[in-house]
Amino acid sequence: MKAAQITGYSKQLNVAVAETAKPQIQPNEVLVRVKEAAVNPLDLMNIDGSVKLIQNYAMPLTLGNELAGIIEAIGSKVTNFVVGDAIYTRLPVIKIGAFAEYVAVSSAAISQLPTNLNFKTAAASALTGLTAYQALHEELHAKAGETLFIPGGSGSFGQLAIPLAKAMGLTVIVSGNARAKAHALASGADQYLDYQTENYWETLSQVDYVIDTLGATELAHEFSIIKPGGQLLSLKAGPNKQFAVDYGLPKWKQLLFGLAGAKFDWQARQAGVTYGFMFVRASAEQLREVSSVIENNNIVPAVDSKTFTLDEINDALRYVKEGHPQGKVLLSF
Template sequence: MKAAQLTKYESDFKLVVRDIPTPTPSENEVLVQVKVAAVNPIEHLIGSGSVKLIQNYPMPVTMGNELSGIVTAVGSKVQRFHVGEEIYSRLPLTKIGAFAEFVTIDEQAVALKPKNLDFEHAAAVALTGLTAYQGFKEELGAQPGQSVMIPGGSGSFGQLAIPIAKELGLKVMVSGNARGEETAAAMGISQYFNYKKENYWEKLAPVDYVIDTIGKRELAHELSVLKPGGRLLSLRMGPNRRFAQDHQLSFFKTMLFSMAGMQLDRQAKKAGVQYHFIFVRSDGAQLAKITKIVERENIVPAIDPTEFSLAQVNEALELVANGHPKGKVLIRF
């Protein structure tokens, strides 16, 4: 089978498409024929070596974290899935490999594909949906009636984060472009700020939580709208001591992350709030809950119209890193 592999960490890495053996599932794995793989910013974090302290891969490693496909074989102890079923997954961080014609996945990381979505749109759900779900439930500990602000929430993250937040009983505020306002309003948000016309930090009442999708340039504004004791959860700004301790990393890694996140923690403490960073993990049971929300709300994530094959994987990575995609970038098999 063909697979796109990373051969070494470097800032301007390129993947190499090779012929490698088709894998055989272990007793707890399913073999999946990949129909569509999604390309995410995490690919660049992995390829550049930016997250090798969290997960360091032996080389070469087949890349790709998110997919949809068809089960073609099951291990001897697999009970939840059968040959022929249509599934989707955020692959376990320790064993990625979505950029290949076939991949073996632990059944605990897999869920049946939402019935309202085709393979293309299903491939765009898993990683984003799990990020939102784990962010609200585990990192923030959000409770019904509390409030969350999502700067830049009119994008692909907001498409899933907003309905999940509403499912959990949260009041949701979002900033974004004019194009995203109607969609966000239809999902039942409390306030929308068109960033070209108004500054949310000048008009927003203090909130319990902020989810950062933008990065450090937005930090001061995000901290300014949090209530005392509130929490800022970033998808972009990097890990800190709390992240290392929560993930029970070694003393050495804890010290490194403490130093790397020191400035973020210092600014958060000065504002009287907590800083959290999330690195989403695979979880098929959570993905099944997200599936129900996607089906009930008929959520259809945006996908970029540019079509890529596996041979064009580096062009797809470039679009995610430096282009302006109009939704999730996909590789079709």
């Protein structure tokens, strides 16, 4: 089978499409024929080694974190799926590989396709859906009646975070570009700020939670609008010591991440709030919860009109990095 692989971490986009053996499944796994795989900023981080202190991969590494496809074989201990099932998944962090014609994946990481989605839109849903679910339920422990702000929430993360947050009873405020305003409001956002005409830090205050999608340069503004005792959770700025502890990393990494995240923790203390960082994991149970919200709200994530084949993987990665896509970028098999 064909698979898009790297042989070492690199700042260059030199992913190669190689011929590899079709994977053999373990008793708890299924073999999936990939129909669509989503290309994410996380894939760029897997290539350049940005997250190797969190998860360091053996080489060669088949890239790709989320997909939709059809089950072609089932392990002896798998009882809740059958051959022919259409599934989607955020692959387990320790065993990625969506950019391939076939993938062996644990049944504990997959879910049936939501009934209102096809392979393309489902492939665009798993990673962001689980990120939003884990952020709201596990990291922030958000409660009905509280307020959430998502700066830069007009992208693929916001597409699922907004309705998931609304389903929990939160008031949701989003900032982003003007062209995404109507879609965000239709998804359930209570307030939308156009970042080109409004500075959110001059408009908002006493927010319970911020989910940061923009990175370290924006943290000062984000901290300034959170009420005392509130929380900021970053998807981009970087880990701190608490992340390393919660993730079960060894002591030397806890020390390293403690040093790297000291500035973020200091900024948070100055504002009277807490700082956190997260790295999303696979979960079939949570993906089923995400599916329910998708179906009940008829959420159809945006997919960019420009699609790529596996042989065009470097073009797809470059487009994600530099091309300002309007929705998830997909590899179609």
